Amino acid sequence: MKILVVNPNSTRSMTEKIGASAAAVAAQGTEVVAVNPEDAPKSIEGHYDEAMCLPGLLDEIRKGEAAGFQGYVVACFDDPGVGACREIARGPVVGICEAAMVTASMIATGFSVVTTLPRAIPMVEELALRYGMERRCRRVRAAEIPVLALEEPGGNARRKVRDEVLRAVAEDGSEAVILGCAGMADLTAWLSQETGVPVIDGVVAGVKLIEALVGAGLATSKAGAYATPLAK
Amino acid sequence: MKILVVNPNSTRSMTEKIGASAAAVAAQGTEVVAVNPEDAPKSIEGHYDEAMCLPGLLDEIRKGEAAGFQGYVVACFDDPGVGACREIARGPVVGICEAAMVTASMIATGFSVVTTLPRAIPMVEELALRYGMERRCRRVRAAEIPVLALEEPGGNARRKVRDEVLRAVAEDGSEAVILGCAGMADLTAWLSQETGVPVIDGVVAGVKLIEALVGAGLATSKAGAYATPLAK
Amino acid sequence: MKILVVNPNSTRSMTEKIGASAAAVAAQGTEVVAVNPEDAPKSIEGHYDEAMCLPGLLDEIRKGEAAGFQGYVVACFDDPGVGACREIARGPVVGICEAAMVTASMIATGFSVVTTLPRAIPMVEELALRYGMERRCRRVRAAEIPVLALEEPGGNARRKVRDEVLRAVAEDGSEAVILGCAGMADLTAWLSQETGVPVIDGVVAGVKLIEALVGAGLATSKAGAYATPLAK
Amino acid sequence: MKILVVNPNSTRSMTEKIGASAAAVAAQGTEVVAVNPEDAPKSIEGHYDEAMCLPGLLDEIRKGEAAGFQGYVVACFDDPGVGACREIARGPVVGICEAAMVTASMIATGFSVVTTLPRAIPMVEELALRYGMERRCRRVRAAEIPVLALEEPGGNARRKVRDEVLRAVAEDGSEAVILGCAGMADLTAWLSQETGVPVIDGVVAGVKLIEALVGAGLATSKAGAYATPLAK
Amino acid sequence: MKILVVNPNSTRSMTEKIGASAAAVAAQGTEVVAVNPEDAPKSIEGHYDEAMCLPGLLDEIRKGEAAGFQGYVVACFDDPGVGACREIARGPVVGICEAAMVTASMIATGFSVVTTLPRAIPMVEELALRYGMERRCRRVRAAEIPVLALEEPGGNARRKVRDEVLRAVAEDGSEAVILGCAGMADLTAWLSQETGVPVIDGVVAGVKLIEALVGAGLATSKAGAYATPLAK
């Protein structure tokens, strides 16, 4: 099975981290490739960045279709363009926010999300509502760090994330915590150890769920909202 | 007051119809300009089209900012890119779906939406949820016509829309009906007469609500999700 | 256009303040008149007061109809009797709570309400639910002041309101704040400056929305819940 | 225990029917008195009628307090003024819509309401939402009869109600049916026999629930929204 | 009228306390019997305990049917097996969580629940959702005491419960408080006095509501989800 993970921003170091996370959990027989568009915002921190990443993201999906990929993970926690990707891909597509929330909902009655900047909080809350997770998602928290700070070695970004995860457990009564940025993918194991609750990375969740869907012989329904785009 | 109405698809005849609707209701002292990007899908009928119209839409907003417009209406019923527009515009921005639903909610306890194609139904339902209108919006109906059929003289598109509006009143118990496509803007008065209930066009609603916001001295809050995009 | 703003309590100083707020934002060509019934509670602070203000309020609407007003604002944040007013008025009617929430929802992803007394909190929460704003309304706060304290010069009521607005921004993550009492109408500009977020007065919002509805040629649907009262 | 049932309209024949229903189910030791204000609409069929019945209704509650009643039932399915009654009564107060829905929710997973006129449908749906019964209430139906037609001997009102109850069972999957008008109180037993599902009259439900609350030593909390009205 | 109260755990001292609470509020002519299965968990503190108590609980209901009981209260705040009991009993059945929430909703706009252990919080929240009380239930709190600690004389369990009730009033804005464990039944009167708000015990609420249902001639609908189990 061939799965394409698309980081829709243009920061290659983040793509590599994402690819490593994905590869680490891929099943026997699954080939995971992680890519990013060249021409895209360096990070996605708001509605405008999200809109500007879409042409590049969709281009990667089209290339993926040509190359025979069977499923796709959109590796940005705002789940940008997932509907559009579903319209043009034959196989299933999932965003990492949806993947992480769906995963959390099967192992915990309630979870918190720890994201980067406060401006992302309403966006994640709206995604939770869209996915029916508005009750399970007990709180969306921001560690108050810009996305690219996660790429800087030696900074205090990791510590800030950990502190926020600990607060999520202590204050929100959450039984699991979701990392709300693809750039946090490498922190999962460490944070699970530090906190004693399952810490969920959307990239890992996304790859495993796409494996599950493809393995079940399922793909996006073309009988409605995700039908192939009409020719103009 | 200068208001820019952006039709995010590239069909000029639709822009003209939209512009005429807008001009017909503009208050004394309001100047309304209707534009569309050159490089955009001819119609927006799904998530993919929606994604592909965003660069052109945002470009028009940027040009509008340079030209000193004080408020914006995004004239596509999927409300594409409204969040992104809000981040880069100084004045208020509203999509025609949001505008029409908000308007309907003040004159009726329940309304139906009549859109073009069935594939749009789940998208409009999701917008209704986002705007808190999931209870007021009693049903989203499709007249089973492609968007551009509304531009063809002599077709039966108008009749199909009317029949669906009549069904909305008779079967859904709706007290008002919203036209779910900017291309239906010229049908409003005729449909109100035919059906006896208020029929709401989102372009009209959008222009009047932007006038209201600007007149109240209000603009998009920059204190959260709609803050100016971060420089990269 | 002639708009009638009815303060449903009998405190004339409040009516004057409301009238001044309304006049300050009325568009060119809009005539706004503010009235209050003689025989009504001095302030509306609970369900009982709300019930007791209704005969007087409805009387003012009937007089307004006779005088040819085209739209109405009910200037009490409990939105008392709005449904009844809609049944007897030809033009549109809006309460200032509904008006303020609808307005806030177009410029912010989340807002708080600052009202007077804690006993009003559940009433405002119920209105938010009725209007579909239960998710956008992040918190209803009480400044712990009786309504009429806002009319006393030299008191500390204004400071208490400001402090609560500041807490709304800091603690609730709200991007806008609504003033939950018509008696706070004169504080809007000052509070916006003090806090840096849009502060919304329902009287202003109500006048502008009624202008928008009338300007769009829309009135309350008579095809259902708001039909003209049946003769007995 | 003394319970006062207030029919808030002025139709004495309806008050008598209500009183008979109430008396038929009162427990040993419960004295039920049914009254109506003199000066009130003859029937309550909309928001305006509802508003106009309130002064008379509240007057009856005040008289009830003076006479030592321990609990109150407001016998109109719109539950008019219940909040105001709760503020001025020492004992518990319930409206017949709330009482019927609460009762139905304990014996059925879903119920329908059969009311008189279509214009009442949105009002009952809003009450269902207020009481948290929006999921349990599968549908509100109108038998298309004016309230006072229920008082006319020899009419076809009863048959129309029965037909609608049968449709509720067959089409809505409802396990119980609520009669949405105090004037239907005498039809309950007959309709239960005809349909094979529990048919619930709000007057009966209201009297039994007030007995339950008083018997449990419980009264309206005065610690919030239902506190005693403030002196002006 | 004969009502059976089943404590589904095997701790006899708790059954006695429950029986005393029930007897104290039973109406004239109501005979209340409290029982518990021999073979059941000593306390019910989680999903597993809940599952393991069901065979014994259902056995008590079957015995109750043979003995002619007309209604049943399931006296564990998780409301275990209530649906199953409804299928095999002729008369109405209510769990004490449902009974307490329904009762609270008629005397307060919002309430808190004080339960024993934090692990029960999500279970009670899910019940609130099932009963449509998710908005009225402002918060579920845990006093951090195991169920059986309530049976130990001289411990500090009572004080911990009282402190949590006080916090519910002060911090949650709750107008009433529900005791979320049948083992707290004897604390109700004391806690009401200490806090000044209605404190509701589910056993009391359950007995009074079953009296109400039986007195109204109502029983579980057999026309759907609660139909008699199919013979295999």
Next chain:
Amino acid sequence: MKILVVNPNSTRSMTEKIGASAAAVAAQGTEVVAVNPEDAPKSIEGHYDEAMCLPGLLDEIRKGEAAGFQGYVVACFDDPGVGACREIARGPVVGICEAAMVTASMIATGFSVVTTLPRAIPMVEELALRYGMERRCRRVRAAEIPVLALEEPGGNARRKVRDEVLRAVAEDGSEAVILGCAGMADLTAWLSQETGVPVIDGVVAGVKLIEALVGAGLATSKAGAYATPLAK
């Protein structure tokens, strides 16, 4: 990886069908075992049957833990006892209703469920609510066949299921259909072909999701509602 699928009823032919479905989709390296308790209802058709299957189900989980299984699927569409299983299992546990709904939500904006008997409809609707799928689940339909009819060769059960699936597509606007009974597991491929939309079997979905969770290194959080049962 070793996954145990427990059919909680005692009908061996159904267990075999379930085992075959599970085996057909198991990934390389996954060993799936399907079992059922000896002492359980022959089919689970209501709350009572559900309660009576729990001791046997939990016994199978305990045996599974002793045998080193890493994850569990509860193969009854009512998802009986999943919470209890989660408390006593080390690895993840999912019910087939939850699994199917979660799966459908990633490939379709809306789905219908086709179950066996009408009495199951409210139970499935309640599960949809619990899982946050109340908006995605457009309708629960019953094919009006008892569970065990699916085991009888030569009957018309299959045709009835197919007809209901076709109605779900045509009338509900559903983009995918879930089979609401483990006994329908063998019909999936045929129904997908007949209808042109994804048809989802919960057993398949459950096995693939448990593989995904185990593969991601995730297990039920023990930090809250699903903590290990307390020793008594």
